[in-house]
Amino acid sequence: MTGSSFRAGVIGTGFIGPVHVEALRRLGIEVLALAGNGAERTAAKARQLRVERVYGSAEEMMNDREIDVVHITSPNHLHHAHARAAMLAGKHVICEKPLAMNTQQSAELVELAAERGLVNAVNFNLRYYPLSQHARSLVQGGEVGDVHIIQGSYQQDWLLLPSDWNWRLDPELGGKMRAVSDIGSHWIDLTSFITGRRVVSVLADVQTFVPVRRRPKRPVETFTGKMQTRAEYVEQPVHTEDYASVLIRYEGRARGVMTVSQVSAGRKNRAFYEIDGARAAIAWNGESPNELWIGHRDKPNEVLFKDPALMSKEARRFSSYPGGHVEGFADTFKGLYGAVYGYLEQGEFSETPDFPTFADGHMSLRVDEAIWTSARESRWVDVSEVGP
Template sequence: MHGLRAAVAGTGFMGTTHIEALRRMHVEVTGLLGSTLDKGRQAASRLNVPRVYASFDDLVADPEVDVVHICTPNHLHYSMVKAALEHGKHVICEKPVTRTSRESADLVRLARRAGVVVAVNYNLRYYPLCHEARARIQAGHIGKVWLVHGGYLQDWLVLPTDWNWRIDPDLGGELRAVADIGTHWMDMVTWLTGLRIDAVLAELTTFIPRRMRMRRSVETFAGKLIHSEEAQETEVRTEDCAIILLRFDNGARGVLTVSQVSAGRKNRLWWEISGSNASISWNQERPNELWIGYRERPNEVLIKDPALMDAGARAVAGYPGGHAEGYPDTFLRLFEDVYGYISARDFSKTPTFPTLEDGHRQMVLCEAVLVSARSGTWVDVQA
């Protein structure tokens, strides 16, 4: 697609998902980088990728690479994005884009100087009914937004024997659940409404203060119990759960619950937005249904059907009515958006995909959440 060629850093859950989406676009994946050379070779063989890089320096120095996909642990994002920018590469980076707002602000500055495109993979925007909801909210169908509430719940870290690199603040950052999945929710609702979160009041809780840390790497969502000889007991310094009160710039209020220890909730992002005329709600575990609520007429459940949807929503719907859209499709639609923008070469136009600036805003929000949780007070979110 568009003649652009990609390389992927990271061969775990996310790296594999990126490569599968790129293949659906007919983008040539020229090579990949694993956490070790051996893991890179194994992944390249499994995914039929022709080249394995020995280092990230080798990857960004490759003249056959136009776009770099960064799917590594968070502590590597800043240095990798910076190196890619210095080599004039376009970037799609997993979220959170960095571990601090200082790092993300520096990348924004470097990207503007380099004149390249950097997108952050807030892919959940790309469910068709989220685009439909945004169109209805922006058109004023629900009236003035009053209340935004919801959550993002998972259960893959509910056991003391569950471990992943995200738990380690040196690798994932000081915030875990909020940065990993809470930023998806905050990005989503601000994109849907066009509003900004101006202030937060947060409480962070670690329900499992000690976990069994694996001596070997563990894939995300591996869901496997371990034997004691494979692990050592470790203090946990990141949150399992967060409750965050929100104030928006139009006077609306919000509540966000984030948890990675909610048994039975595999990947439930949901939001409900109440306005002066109507309410609207969506749940990622039932992604092809959009609920619309009214005071004085029957409520509605809109089932995804491009023939009944806004033009923008139709553009990200790959299948006709009665055919479900799913998680892998959101990667495809985001990548199509980014690659199309790069190919058009008119970077003066406002992008429709999640930008580096959006990623930076999420880091500013994360730091406000952390300050609020430590102080027990409302904290204004800096511009």
């Protein structure tokens, strides 16, 4: 898809907002405006991104009648209010995860989107790595066989040191869970997408290894804390988890285990999964996203390098370049927004979307709350026990 009659506005000037802007422009979608916290700071970022219209608050952007789709990349605690305001203004919404701070809020957004007949999406972009799309085709096509085990991890190191700080560490801004909500939600959504199986129940163990951190007195953008050398700090107790391991029961007989960590030295952004089936196994590592391992019992194992000529029809749709030309993180946003804006252009909203919607965001929060409850009460918790 190139070009669109739908025009976008982006809320958020931190790490991920500019990623949205870049992906939209690669698709030929006009980004009309940027909104942030404060006109001066937002104007500086808008000049850098060459966005003409600047709004010092999200509320101001909602009054712009020329904006059709609002992309929400603000801190977590603002997602619900921003998504609700956008939909009440008649705008379609693409929201970063988590969709809201709790399942009551996310359920409200699902209902409001349905009432207003608005297209809605949650930014589970990991689905749009071409080889994860191909992995889904292998599972859904029966090549892997009945899924037995879903295992893996999502590891980062950007919060390893006591001097590392980000707003996500504050429960009032990021939510009561951090590593699980921030990266574990991606892993669970991705494995559910590939296998077609939802999480049914969980048993979780969590830990905060850095209980006190040095919080800078000035703002620090995501992933840039380790570059801070001279700043004034305050000692800040931390109440969100650095680590979690979760035993998972999926629909059917499938069983799984997920480990997430934001304090694993050397792991910059390693999303890893292995899916073991009755016929074969597949494994993928997000730090080497153009390779898919395929394991066999009765013949040599394979490594499939991303090549549209060798992948399924569904995966080829999200691969823009020929074999030998790598695609990575930024391309996943392009793939997701291509699907969303293509759906918008099609105009038939009664069809099932081929992208993650608010309903998926709501389910993600239900799983998060089940993990939270399990960790606190040291027991298996069914997802059906929590949330509306």
